[in-house]
Amino acid sequence: MQLINENDYILCISISHNASAALMHNGKVVIAVQEERFERTKNYYGYPSKSIDYCLAKTGITGEQVCRIAYTTESFSGLELKAKRTVNFSLSDWHDYYGEMYFRPKLSGDQDKVLSYKKYLRDDPKFHKSVEYFNFDYLDDEKYLLNNSLDVERFQIEQARQLSYHLKIDSQRIEFLDHHTCHAYYSYFGSPFRGDPCIILTLDAWGDGRNQTVWSVIDDMPELIAESDENDIGRVYKMATLLLGMKPDEHEFKVMGLAPYAKKKYVEDAMSILNDLSEVIGMKIVAKTRPKDLYQYLKRGWRDYRFDNIAGAVQLYAENLAKELVLNIINETGIRKIVISGGISMNIKMNKVLSEMPEVEAIYVCASGGDESLSIGGCYFINEQHTNLKSAPLTTMCLGYDISEEFQSYNFDSYRDSFEIKELITHDDVAKLLQQGAIIGVIRGRAEFGARALGNRSIIANPALSSSVQRINEAIKNRDFWMPFALSIMDEFSEEFLENPKGILSPFMTIGFDTKAENYEKIVAGTHPYDKSVRPQMVSQEHFPEWHSLLSSFKSLTGVPALLNTSFNLHGQPIVNDINDAIKTFSLSGLDHLLIQDKVLLSKKK
Numbered sequence: 030m031q032l033i034n035e036n037d038y039i040l041c042i043s044i045s046h047n048a049s050a051a052l053m054h055n056g057k058v059v060i061a062v063q064e065e066r067f068e069r070t071k072n073y074y075g076y077p078s079k080s081i082d083y084c085l086a087k088t089g090i091t092g093e094q095v096c097r098i099a100y101t102t103e104s105f106s107g108l109e110l111k112a113k114r115t116v117n118f119s120l121s122d123w124h125d126y127y128g129e130m131y132f133r134p135k136l137s138g139d140q141d142k143v144l145s146y147k148k149y150l151r152d153d154p155k156f157h158k159s160v161e162y163f164n165f166d167y168l169d170d171e172k173y174l175l176n177n178s179l180d181v182e183r184f185q186i187e188q189a190r191q192l193s194y195h196l197k198i199d200s201q202r203i204e205f206l207d208h209h210t211c212h213a214y215y216s217y218f219g220s221p222f223r224g225d226p227c228i229i230l231t232l233d234a235w236g237d238g239r240n241q242t243v244w245s246v247i248d249d250m251p252e253l254i255a256e257s258d259e260n261d262i263g264r265v266y267k268m269a270t271l272l273l274g275m276k277p278d279e280h281e282f283k284v285m286g287l288a289p290y291a292k293k294k295y296v297e298d299a300m301s302i303l304n305d306l307s308e309v310i311g312m313k314i315v316a317k318t319r320p321k322d323l324y325q326y327l328k329r330g331w332r333d334y335r336f337d338n339i340a341g342a343v344q345l346y347a348e349n350l351a352k353e354l355v356l357n358i359i360n361e362t363g364i365r366k367i368v369i370s371g372g373i374s375m376n377i378k379m380n381k382v383l384s385e386m387p388e389v390e391a392i393y394v395c396a397s398g399g400d401e402s403l404s405i406g407g408c409y410f411i412n413e414q415h416t417n418l419k420s421a422p423l424t425t426m427c428l429g430y431d432i433s434e435e436f437q438s439y440n441f442d443s444y445r446d447s448f449e450i451k452e453l454i455t456h457d458d459v460a461k462l463l464q465q466g467a468i469i470g471v472i473r474g475r476a477e478f479g480a481r482a483l484g485n486r487s488i489i490a491n492p493a494l495s496s497s498v499q500r501i502n503e504a505i506k507n508r509d510f511w512m513p514f515a516l517s518i519m520d521e522f523s524e525e526f527l528e529n530p531k532g533i534l535s536p537f538m539t540i541g542f543d544t545k546a547e548n549y550e551k552i553v554a555g556t557h558p559y560d561k562s563v564r565p566q567m568v569s570q571e572h573f574p575e576w577h578s579l580l581s582s583f584k585s586l587t588g589v590p591a592l593l594n595t596s597f598n599l600h601g602q603p604i605v606n607d608i609n610d611a612i613k614t615f616s617l618s619g620l621d622h623l624l625i626q627d628k629v630l631l632s633k634k635k
Contacts, residue, residue, distance in 0.1 A: 034096075034416075036054070036055065037054075037097075038053065038088070038090060038095045038096055039052070039053040039054075039095070039096060039408045039412060040052050040081070040084060040092075040095045040097070040098045040099075041100075041101055041206070041403075041404045041406075041407030041408045042076075042077055042080070042081060042099075042100060042404050042407075043100075043101045043102070043400055043401060043402075043403040043407075044074075044075055044076055044077065044100065044102070044105065044110065045074065045102060045105070045110075045400045045403070046072055046278055046399065046400045046401070047063055047064075047072045047073065047074075047399060047401035048064040048065075048074060048075055048076070048080070048401070049062060049063045049077055049080060049401045049402075049403070049404045050062055050064075050080035050081045050083075050084050050404055051084070051405045051407070051428075052085075052088065052095075053408035053409075053411075053412060054088070055418055056418035056419050056420050056421050057421040058405055058408055058409075058423065058428060059088065059428070060083070060087055060088070060428055060429070061404065061405050061426075062077075062080040062084065062428070062429045062430060062476075062478065063077075063080065063401055063429070063478065063479075063603075064078075064079060064080045065603040066429065066430060066476060066603050066604065066606035067079035067080065067083070067430075067606065068159070069602070069610075070116060070159065070603070071116075071279070071602060071603045072115050072116060072278070073116065073603075074110070074113040074114075074115050075110060075113060075161070075162070075163075076162040076163060076191060078162055078195065081195065081196075083430065091197070092195070092196025092197055092198050093196070093197065093198055095196070095198075097204065097415065098192065098196065098198070098202055098204065099203070099204035099206050099407050099411065100203070100204070100205050100407075101206050101208065101211045101403035101404055101406065101407040102205070102206075102207075102208040102211075102236065102237060103185070103205045103206070103207055103208065103237050104181045104208075104237045104238060105184055105185070105188070106177055106180050106181055107163070107165055107167070107173070107181075107183065107184030108150055108151060108165075108168060108174065108180055110163065110184070111150070111156065111161070111163070112156045113156065113159070114126070114278075115277075115279065117156055117158065118277075120274065120276065123276075123277055124271065127268065127271070127324035128324065128325070130146050130149075131143065131146045132322065132324060133322065133325070134146070136321055136322055140175070144171065144174060144175060147174040148174065151165075151174065162195075163188070164187060165187075167183050167187070168180070185205060188203070189203040204411075206407050206411075208236030208237040208239075208403065209231050209233075209236050209237060209239050209242045209256075210406075210410055211403040211404075211407045212231040212233070212236070212242075212370040212398065212403065212406055213229045213231050213242060213251055213253075213406070214251065214406045214407075214409040214413065215370050215398070215402050215403070215405050215406030215409060216229050216230075216231065216368040216369060216370030216374070216394075216395055216406075217229050217244075217251060217368050218409040218412075218413065218420040218422065219402075219405065219406075219409065219422060219423040220368050220393040220395060220422055220423075221393065221422045221424075221534065222366060222368060223249060223422075224248070224249065225366060226245070226246065226247055226364045227245075227246040227364060227366045227367070228245060228246070228362060228364045228366065228367045228368070229245075229251060229367075229368050229369075229370070230242075230243055230354070230358070230367060230368070230370075231244075231369070231371040231374075232262060232369070232371045232373035232374065233263055233371035233373055233399075234263030234264055234267060234372060234373075235263075236371075236400075238258055239256050240257065240258055240260040240263060240371075241255075241257040241258075241259075241260040241313065241314055242255065242256045243312045243313075243358055245362055249413075254312065254362070255312035255313055255358075256313070257313040257314055257315060259313075259314060259315040259316040260314040260350075261306055261316070261319060261323070262307075262314070262346070262350055262351070262373055263372060263373055264323060265303065265327070265343055265346060265347075266281050266284065266343050266373075266376075267281065268324050268327050269284060269327065269331075269339055269340070269342075272328060272331060272339070273287075273336050273339060273340065281376075282375070283509055283512060284343060284344070285340075285376055285377070285378055286509075286511060286513055286557070287336070287340040287341075287509075287511050288340040288341045288343075288344035288345075288378070289341075289378075289557060289559045289560040289562075290337045290341075290511060291337040291338045291340060291341030292341075295334070295335070295338040296341035296342050296345055298334070298338070299331065299334040299338040299339055299341065299342035300342040300345055300346065302330035302331065303342060303343070303346045305318040306318065306319050306323075307319065309353040309354050309357055311357060311361065312357055313354075314350055314354055344376075344378060344379075347373070347376060347379050348378070348379050348382045351373075351379050351382070352382055352383060352386065355367065355383055355386065355389065356386070356388055359389070360388075365388060365389060365390035365391070366391045366392075367389060367391070367393075368392070368393050368394070368395070369383075369392070369394050370394075370395065370398035370402070370406070371399075372398065372400065374394050374399075375397070375398060375399055377538070377539060377540055378541050378562070380392070380394050380539060380540045380541065381540055381542065381562070384531070384533050384540055390531075391531065392533060392540070393533075393534060394535075394539035394540055395423060395537065395539070396423070396426045396477075396479040396481055396483075396537035396538070396539060397426075397478065397479025397480045397481065397537075399480070401478070401479060401480075402478075402479065405423075405478075424571075424572045425572050425573065426477045426478045426481075426483060426537055427474060427475040427476070427478075427483065427485050427573075428477075428478045429475050429476030429606075430475065430476045430606050430607060431474060431475045431476075432473070432607055432608055432625075432626065433474060435607060435608055436608065436625065436626045436628075439608055441629060444612065447616070447634070448631040448632060448634060449631070449632040449633075449634055450629065450630070450631055450632075451629070451630045451632070452628065452629050452630075453628065454624065454627070454628060454629065454630040455582075456578050456579045456581075456627070457585075457586070458630070459579060459582070459624055459630070460579070460582040460585070460586045463489065463490065463491050464491060464583070464586055464587055466490075466491060466497070467490075467621040467622055468488065468489075468490045468497060468500060468619070468620055468621050468622075469488070469489050469490070469620065469621060469624055470488050470597050470605075470611060470614065470615050470618075470620045470623045470624070471484065471485070471486070471487045471488070471489055471597065471624045472485070472597065472605060472608065472611040472623070472624070472625055472626070473485050473575060473624075473625070473626050474575070474626070476604070476606055477604075479537070480596075481515070481537055481538045481539075481596070482594060482595060482596035482597055482604060483537065483538070483573070483576070483594075484566075484575070484594065485576070486597045486604045486606075487517075487594050487595065487596065487597055488501065488505065488506070488594070488595045488596070488597050488620065489592045489594055490554065490593040491554070491583075491587075491589075491592070492516060492551065492552040492553065492554045492555040492589065492591050492592055492593045493550065493551050493553065493554065493587070493589060494554055495553050497554045497593055498514065498554050498558070498593075500619065501514070501593075501595065503619075504618065504619025505599075505619045505620055506595065506598075506600050506618075507599065507600035511559075513555075513557035513558060513562075513564070514554065514555050514593050514594070514595045515538050515555060515564045515566065515593075515594050515595060516552055516556065516563050516564070516565050516566070516591050516593065516594065517555075517565070517566040517568050517576065517580065517592050517594040518565050518566070518568065518580070518590055518591035519568055519577060519584065519590040520536075520567040520568055520569045521590075522590040523565065525548055525590075526544060526548045526549075526563075527542040527543070527544060527563065527565060528542055528543040528544065528545060529542055534567065535565055535566070535567050536566060536567050536568070536572070537566065538564050538565065540564075541562050541563065541564055542563055542564075542565060543561070543562055543563075544561050544562065544563050551588075551589045551591075552589065552591050554593045555591065555592070555594070566594065568580060575627055580592060597614065598614065599614055599617060602614070608625060611623060611625065612631070615631060621633060
């Protein structure tokens with residue numbers, strides 16, 4: 030493979046859940062984009078063609094000029110990619126998949142029924158809705174349906190063919206990187222931790238044959254020290270999500286938000302069927318008395334339990350296992366600094382519990398540790414393995430689509446019949462509207478990478494007005510009533526509002542915190558309504574200057590250095606990407622105003 034020199038580019042892509050592409054230059058991630066933002070299909074699953082094109086167009090390079098190019102998972106089933114379960118499955122499809130149509134026949138050895146189901150995934154029109162870049166004709170041969178290893182091997186060839194065709198390069202230049210290695214390198218090299226010994230913990234549902242890894246980092250060199258394929262946190266959470274009538278691989282965060290409403294006694298009762306599923310031995314989560322048919326076991330076991338108690342139980346299950354695992358890792362290694370990645374790292378309440386452990390000295394969780402960030406992790410891995418360049422941490426996640434050029438030539442006059450338009454708006458003007466109770470959509474600069482809105486594609490409101498919650502839930506986002514909103518707060522004032530004795534950094538809304546009672550009412554709308562916890566974005570002037578400026582204007586007017594912040598999208602839709610997306614969402618929602626590039630304000634006519 031070609032060695033990397035200064036000024037060379039690295040391009041990595043992820044084709045799984047929430048597909049993405051990332052481009053690195055001189056050890057720094059310069060672009061990271063998700064295909065869902067361009068395709069307008071939430072959690073887009075498949076080849077990120079438009080994301081790759083944007084990476085190249087934004088930097089003005091061709092595929093031939095990229096030095097190293099890689100996919101970030103080695104063992105991908107072509108049939109699974111073609112079916113795109115995460116996007117295309119209804120709740121009924123998921124129940125059929127785990128029940129009578131697939132898993133029960135598979136466990137009983139009914140190969141005819143298993144083959145029939147796989148043909149359904151291959152042929153049904155519901156799995157042919159989107160443009161497909163890969164050629165799956167090889168799946169017409171039943172041997173690839175019956176043998177997953179053959180499917181994986183053949184699909185890897187197809188992945189290389191498609192990417193080489195797209196970039197006009199030799200397919201021999203295409204690399205395939207290990208899934209959990211990419212998670213691990215993202216979590217450490219994306220963090221500000223350097224030099225001191227550190228532990229990397231990756232936790233997810235699946236990835237190249239593993240769902241848990243532990244790495245020791247000495248002198249910035251990660252070494253794998255433990256791994257497991259028996260970590261059931263992700264699977265149990267996924268099945269609980271389904272059994273509660275919500276969509277797996279998408280609505281787990283709703284289960285987490287519901288969990289605090291449950292009462293301790295009933296949670297412990299609902300936990301009874303989970304207690305013996307898994308155990309921690311050494312630095313591994315392993316199966317204990319796990320039944321083969323986990324779905325049926327949970328379905329039967331939870332028949333007599335209420336929805337909130339099931340949510341509380343599955344959350345407690347995740348927290349208990351993670352806490353015991355981290356304690357064992359610290360005891361065995363003596364290392365007390367920890368970074369976490371993988372889909373389970375998106376559980377901010379689990380991260381809160383880990384951060385509060387007295388044995389943990391420091392913890393950091395990069396933004397969006399799910400599969401979307403594999404592309405960034407792949408860039409870090411290649412940079413560390415094949416260059417002498419230092420990998421720069423992720424001080425910002427505003428790495429996506431940039432509206433700056435679009436804004437310069439955008440024709441706002443065409444909207445004057447529909448909206449009031451004010452130009453040369455100031456942050457002080459916006460702060461006054463927020464003080465009065467307005468709810469405002471914001472689009473500026475480059476889109477944030479990942480699941481969290483961090484001020485560039487946000488809906489914002491006065492956090493002291495609890496009425497904002499109902500308005501946003503009902504008129505704008507159509508969210509579930511129990512779900513909390515997040516809070517963006519000036520980092521220099523965060524200690525006045527958050528319980529954070531260790532001074533833990535959370536610039537990307539990845540860790541939960543308790544709030545301080547004396548200032549709680551000032552930020553009530555940006556907290557969890559039941560347990561009064563908060564998922565903060567600590568906003569620094571250095572890394573988020575425009576966002577920090579608006580927060581500062583609001584503080585000058587109200588004394589509160591924070592705003593309610595939620596992602597700028599309608600329920601079930603991806604976060605807005607460009608100005609057209611923003612105006613369309615503004616038109617279809619109950620938002621009062623739309624702030625564009627901190628210069629133009631669109632307002633609904635009274």
